[in-house]
Amino acid sequence: MPLVTVSEILTDARKRTYGIPCFIGATMEMTLGAVTAAEEISAPLILGYNEAVAPAIPMAAGMSMLVRAAKDARVPVATILDHGTSYDACVKAVRAGSSSVMFDGSHLDYEENIARTREVRRLTEPIGVALEGELGSIGGSSFEFTESAGTRQNFTDPQQAADFVDRTKVNVLAISFGNVHGPYRGDNALDLDIVRQVFQHVAIPLVMHGGSGLADELYPQIIDAGISKINYYTTIARKGALATAELCAQQGGNIIEHMLIARRIEFYHQESKRILQLFRAAGKA
Numbered sequence: 566m567p568l569v570t571v572s573e574i575l576t577d578a579r580k581r582t583y584g585i586p587c588f589i590g591a592t593m594e595m596t597l598g599a600v601t602a603a604e605e606i607s608a609p610l611i612l613g614y615n616e617a618v619a620p621a622i623p624m625a626a627g628m629s630m631l632v633r634a635a636k637d638a639r640v641p642v643a644t645i646l647d648h649g650t651s652y653d654a655c656v657k658a659v660r661a662g663s664s665s666v667m668f669d670g671s672h673l674d675y676e677e678n679i680a681r682t683r684e685v686r687r688l689t690e691p692i693g694v695a696l697e698g699e700l701g702s703i704g705g706s707s708f709e710f711t712e713s714a715g716t717r718q719n720f721t722d723p724q725q726a727a728d729f730v731d732r733t734k735v736n737v738l739a740i741s742f743g744n745v746h747g748p749y750r751g752d753n754a755l756d757l758d759i760v761r762q763v764f765q766h767v768a769i770p771l772v773m774h775g776g777s778g779l780a781d782e783l784y785p786q787i788i789d790a791g792i793s794k795i796n797y798y799t800t801i802a803r804k805g806a807l808a809t810a811e812l813c814a815q816q817g818g819n820i821i822e823h824m825l826i827a828r829r830i831e832f833y834h835q836e837s838k839r840i841l842q843l844f845r846a847a848g849k850a
């Protein structure tokens with residue numbers, strides 16, 4: 566199965582109303598676990614690399630591994646640079662073979678977000694790499710244990726979304742509707758009406774960042790409202806670490822590295838399968 570772009574697989578997800586998780590983390594264990602799960606239930610999959618992991622896993626190593634895994638998979642798998650912060654980061658991801666990149670200019674002025682996103686588009690478009698843009702900033706951090714909630718003033722404006730897509734020609738769009746990176750506050754308030762309105766205003770697939778850690782019953786509602794790609798990291802990464810810690814505790818000193826690696830792969834396999842099924846991606850590949 567060839568490596569595909571997020572645009573290719575998400576266009577089908579938008580049309581048939583299912584979600585595709587984008588697992589970010591770029592560890593070998595997450596990658597092997599998620600790909601074998603997707604193969605087992607014939608689901609499409611997205612693997613992301615975020616520069617926040619660079620101190621542990623440099624982009625060239627992490628992204629190349631994702632690309633290799635996607636090329637070897639028996640189901641369509643897309644790779645993406647998550648939250649590319651600069652043109653150079655996007656170039657690096659393309660050089661490492663990624664089929665897709667995200668440029669995040671959501672913290673910039675509206676016109677500057679457009680200008681910078683268009684600049685990246687001039688890099689990606691001629692070589693068939695898909696581009697994700699972001700409009701309306703999404704708060705929080707996936708790598709800190711602070712809980713936060715979205716602020717309404719940063720929510721994506723549906724009219725502006727239409728203008729943004731028209732002028733930047735991005736292939737997929739990340740939006741802000743109360744979603745936050747990292748752990749959610751218990752009383753999180755997602756405004757799914759914003760999602761429905763943006764869905765009506767633009768014809769491309771929509772993305773939710775900060776997608777982990779919600780009640781299971783919310784995901785079908787989010788997908789029905791119009792989200793096709795859900796970035797999923799904090800909860801799964803935390804549970805994966807705890808599963809490993811548990812094995813360490815059980816084994817006392819009688820443990821070697823590959824027992825932990827095998828445990829993590831098994832955990833990510835089971836959990837990825839559960840999430841793909843929850844998002845109704847099973848059988849869609």
Ligand SMILES: [Zn+2]
Binds near residue numbers: 648775
């Ligand atoms: Zn994000």
